[in-house]
Amino acid sequence: MTALADLKVIDLSESVAGQYCSRLMSGYGADVVLVEPPGGSQVRQLGPFSKLHGDSTTFYHLNIDKRSVVLDAERDFARLKAMCAAAHVVLVPRGDLVDRLRDPAGKTVFCRISDFGEYGPYAGWQGGEMVHQALSGIMYYNGRTGEAPLFGVGHRVQHVAGVGAYTAVLAALRTGAGELIDIDVHKTAASMSYNLPNQYFYSGTFDERNGTKYNPDLLIRARDGWVTVFVYAYRWPAMCEALGLSALRDHPDFQTQVDRLARWDQVSEQASAAAKDITAADLVMLLQSLGVPAAASLTPEELANSPHLAARKYWKSAQTDAGERRAFGAPFRLSQACWRAENALTTEEDASS
Structure with missing residues (x-):
């Protein structure tokens, strides 16, 4: 249907x-x-x-x-x-x-x-x-x-x-x-x-790009790729545990989120140094198992071969003159009605059809 x-x-x-x-x-x-x-x-x-x-x-x-x-x-x-x-x-x-x-x-x-x-x-x-x-x-x-x-x-x-x-x-x-x-x-x-216009409407102010770090998003260079991590304050100990960074966790300069964000470059450097021999996939699995939001930054090839998208049956195939060709699946799903991705664009000669 x-x-x-x-x-x-x-x-x-x-x-x-x-x-x-x-x-x-x-x-x-x-x-x-x-x-x-x-x-x-x-x-x-x-x-x-x-x-x-x-x-x-x-x-x-x-x-x-x-x-x-x-x-x-x-x-x-x-x-x-x-x-x-x-x-x-x-x-x-x-x-x-x-x-x-x-x-x-x-x-x-x-x-x-x-x-x-x-x-x-x-x-x-x-x-x-x-x-x-x-x-x-x-x-x-x-x-x-x-x-x-x-x-x-x-x-x-x-x-x-x-x-x-x-x-x-x-x-x-x-x-x-x-x-x-x-x-x-x-x-x-x-x-x-x-939320930038809302801030301006509310206070008449806006933030310049001044290098101040507001969000605890972290890019870690693993052995074979990049891993992005969002380190909520309450997940900071778990992230340090995963990477063996107990000294960083316990250091007095890194006890609050404000302190950590002010020294975020140091966090990034130490995290990448600790992950240099770990594959991106293994690092993500380790962080996720500890409740830390993390994901590998995928290449187009890796995305096309994502096991999760395959399991969710996202990718489709459309028929073309040259045979089957890959196509994107539905951006949302209905429980009864199906999504069509069957045929590439077909051309009709008669506009009155």
């Missing part, structure tokens, strides 16, 4: 956020048609690119179990409008296309996804992941003291905006009123900027 099998979706979004939103719908059974302009969706140009298949792996994973139709929105506008009128949900980019396609009296839910929305000083700006992370304040707080702001890799803001669009669409479908939803990635990025 699939949860959204009765849902017909037209995706004109031309963004990671939009195509991730419709991927969440196709995963749970919706009939999704990706309408691409002549030359293909611009998401096809986003890396990384598969060494085996030559295509954008971003585009591939976003568009499993969808159908693709190549259509010139201006030359074939009547056909496009008919397709949208027959759909339950239409995802559109910024601009007046939604006004031309949408019947305000109809029941089709339209979701407009853009970088900065339809109005405001930045409305006409070009976005991009780095731009959104910069404008949201996320980059300002990332990086070392005195150095440039640090960009966090990946399309993280776009994916969160896609989840927001998915949630909004499902809520709008409940009203039966043909809602027009606006999702802009910039607001999504601002909502991801941790």
Whole structure:
């Protein structure tokens, strides 16, 4: 059983956020048609690119179990409008296309996804992941003291905006009123900027990157990789026990969390020295057995071969012209309805289908 099998979706979004939103719908059974302009969706140009298949792996994973139709929105506008009128949900980019396609009296839910929305000083700006992370304040707080702001890799803001669009669409479908939803990635990025705006709203202050250590997160260099550990104050003795650091545990300069954080570089150096002959996997198992939160920092290869994800049956396979190809599984699970990851994007010649 699939949860959204009765849902017909037209995706004109031309963004990671939009195509991730419709991927969440196709995963749970919706009939999704990706309408691409002549030359293909611009998401096809986003890396990384598969060494085996030559295509954008971003585009591939976003568009499993969808159908693709190549259509010139201006030359074939009547056909496009008919397709949208027959759909339950239409995802559109910024601009007046939604006004031309949408019947305000109809029941089709339209979701407009853009970088900065339809109005405001930045409305006409070009976005991009780095731009959104910069404008949201996320980059300002990332990086070392005195150095440039640090960009966090990946399309993280776009994916969160896609989840927001998915949630909004499902809520709008409940009203039966043909809602027009606006999702802009910039607001999504601002909502991801941790607790920093709240501090400013409350006290008018904010923290500079001054080298002060606030969180007891620790990176330990083991024999064959890095292990990340979060050393809560009440887990400090257990962490020292695991690594044989009783002298550090008992030293008067390391008796409180504030004292330890002020000397965190020394903690890191001694912990890594103690772990130099221990494998990352063994160190993690030892720390976890003592109740200390720890995990190995996995490479992509290690993640792909994670025994936990395999046991949870996370990875799926989609059929392509070249045979089976690995695919991501469901980001969440329903107890009855299954997640689809069966076929790569299929192209249809006739846009009227």
